Amino acid sequence: MTTTKLWNRNFSLVILASTMGTIGGIAGGFALAFLVFDETGSTLASALILAIQLLPFLFIPIVIAPIMDRLPRKTFLVMGDVANSFLIFGMGLWFLFFDFSYIGYLALSLLLACLGSIDELAFTSIYPELIPKGAEQKGYAVSSMLYPVLTVIMTPFAAVLLDTFGVAWILIAQGGLSLLAAITESFIRLDETERHDSATYSLQAWVSDIREAVQYLKKERGLLGLYEYMAVSNGVDTGFSPLLIAFFRTFPGFTAAMYAAFSVVEFIGRSIGSALQYRIKIPDKKKFGFVFFVYQTYSAMDMCLLWLPYPLMLLNRGICGFLGSNSAIIRDAAVQRYIPERLRSRVNAFQGVLVTAGCSAFSLVMGFLGEILDYRWCITIGGTFTLLAGFVLILGKQKALRRIYEPEEERSLS
Incomplete structure (x- = not known):
C-alpha cells in the first residue's frame, strides 16, 4: 500500500502562511487585550470589543459564500491577508504617534472582524484543495494542532514583547507577518479557471435550504440541545476572558506574565x-457518560478557579484543557457521523451561528457583571x-443524545 506525500508545494506554502x-495574531491579540483594559479600566468595554468582533461571523459568511463559490478562492485568501496587513500596520503606527481612541478602535475591530470572517471562509473552502488526495486525515491533523502549539509557544513570548516593546511595535510586526503570509499564499499553484456553471443562487433557494435544516433540527432534540449547550458553555467561556485579564491586572500579586502561563498550561x-485520543478508544456505551462528566467537571473547576492559590489555578486549567480536548474530539466525531451528509454544511453553519450569538451575548453579560461584582x-x-x-x-x-454518542450498529454507517 503506497502512502501519499503530504508536504507538497501547495500544502507547505499554506501551512507556512498560516x-x-x-x-x-496571537501576539497582537494578547497585546490589544491588555491595552483595552489598561486604557479603559472597564471589563464591559473589553467585553463590548469581543462582542463587536463576533458580529460579522453571524452574517458575512452566509452573504459571501455564493460569490466565493463562483470566483477564485485564492484571490479572497491573498487579498484578505493584504488588507488585514495594512489595517494592522496602520493601527500600530497610530499607537506609536497618537493616543488610544476607544471609538476608533471599536470601529477598526469591526472592520478587521469582517475581513477575518471572509478570510476564515476562504481558508476553509480552499484548504481541502491543497491537501494531496489520500492524505486528508494527516492534513487536518496538522492544521488542528497549529493554533494550540503556537499558542503555547507565543503567549509567554507575547507577554515579554508587550513589556519590552509595547503594543505599537507588536502590531507593526503583526502587519508585516500578515503581508508575508499573503505573499507566501500568492505562490500557491491552483487551477481555478474552471468553476462549475450552476444556476444563480437566489434568495428563494437560500430560504429553502435554511428551512430544511431548521426542520431537521426541530426533530433532533438531542442535537439541538447539544448545540444550545455549546452556545452557553462557549459563550460563558468567552465572557471569562476580559474578567481574567482584569483580575490578573488588578489583583495584588498577579501579573500579565502569570496570565500568559495560565493560558499556556x-x-x-x-x-x-x-x-x-490517538491511543485510547472509549467504548461507545461509555461516551455519553464520559462527556457529561467532563462538562460538569469543567464547570465545577470554573466555579472555584479564582479562589485557589496560583499553583492550583495552573493545575485547574491543565486538567480542564486535558478533559476539554477529549470531550470535543468525541463530540465532533459523533456529531459529524450522525448528521446526514446532504445537510452537514447547513447544520454546521447553524451551530456556528448559534455559538457565535452565545459568545456575543455572554461576553456582554459577563462584562456587565464585572462592573458590579468581584x-x-x-x-x-x-x-x-x-x-x-x-x-x-x-x-x-x-x-x-445517546443515539448520537452511542449509535446502534445498523445506524453507524448511515
Missing part, C-alpha cells in the same frame, strides 16, 4: 488530551450557570 498569520493540557464571584456565577445548563440541556435530553 503559521506566520497565527504567530502575529490549558493549551498544554489540550495538546496532551488530543494526543491521547471578578472571582463573576467567574463562579458563570460556572454555576453552565453547570445547571448541563443538567437541563444534556442530562435532560440524554436519551436523544
Whole structure:
C-alpha cells in the first residue's frame, strides 16, 4: 500500500502562511487585550470589543459564500491577508504617534472582524484543495494542532514583547507577518479557471435550504440541545476572558506574565488530551457518560478557579484543557457521523451561528457583571450557570443524545 506525500508545494506554502498569520495574531491579540483594559479600566468595554468582533461571523459568511463559490478562492485568501496587513500596520503606527481612541478602535475591530470572517471562509473552502488526495486525515491533523502549539509557544513570548516593546511595535510586526503570509499564499499553484456553471443562487433557494435544516433540527432534540449547550458553555467561556485579564491586572500579586502561563498550561493540557485520543478508544456505551462528566467537571473547576492559590489555578486549567480536548474530539466525531451528509454544511453553519450569538451575548453579560461584582464571584456565577445548563440541556435530553454518542450498529454507517 503506497502512502501519499503530504508536504507538497501547495500544502507547505499554506501551512507556512498560516503559521506566520497565527504567530502575529496571537501576539497582537494578547497585546490589544491588555491595552483595552489598561486604557479603559472597564471589563464591559473589553467585553463590548469581543462582542463587536463576533458580529460579522453571524452574517458575512452566509452573504459571501455564493460569490466565493463562483470566483477564485485564492484571490479572497491573498487579498484578505493584504488588507488585514495594512489595517494592522496602520493601527500600530497610530499607537506609536497618537493616543488610544476607544471609538476608533471599536470601529477598526469591526472592520478587521469582517475581513477575518471572509478570510476564515476562504481558508476553509480552499484548504481541502491543497491537501494531496489520500492524505486528508494527516492534513487536518496538522492544521488542528497549529493554533494550540503556537499558542503555547507565543503567549509567554507575547507577554515579554508587550513589556519590552509595547503594543505599537507588536502590531507593526503583526502587519508585516500578515503581508508575508499573503505573499507566501500568492505562490500557491491552483487551477481555478474552471468553476462549475450552476444556476444563480437566489434568495428563494437560500430560504429553502435554511428551512430544511431548521426542520431537521426541530426533530433532533438531542442535537439541538447539544448545540444550545455549546452556545452557553462557549459563550460563558468567552465572557471569562476580559474578567481574567482584569483580575490578573488588578489583583495584588498577579501579573500579565502569570496570565500568559495560565493560558499556556490549558493549551498544554489540550495538546496532551488530543494526543491521547490517538491511543485510547472509549467504548461507545461509555461516551455519553464520559462527556457529561467532563462538562460538569469543567464547570465545577470554573466555579472555584479564582479562589485557589496560583499553583492550583495552573493545575485547574491543565486538567480542564486535558478533559476539554477529549470531550470535543468525541463530540465532533459523533456529531459529524450522525448528521446526514446532504445537510452537514447547513447544520454546521447553524451551530456556528448559534455559538457565535452565545459568545456575543455572554461576553456582554459577563462584562456587565464585572462592573458590579468581584471578578472571582463573576467567574463562579458563570460556572454555576453552565453547570445547571448541563443538567437541563444534556442530562435532560440524554436519551436523544445517546443515539448520537452511542449509535446502534445498523445506524453507524448511515
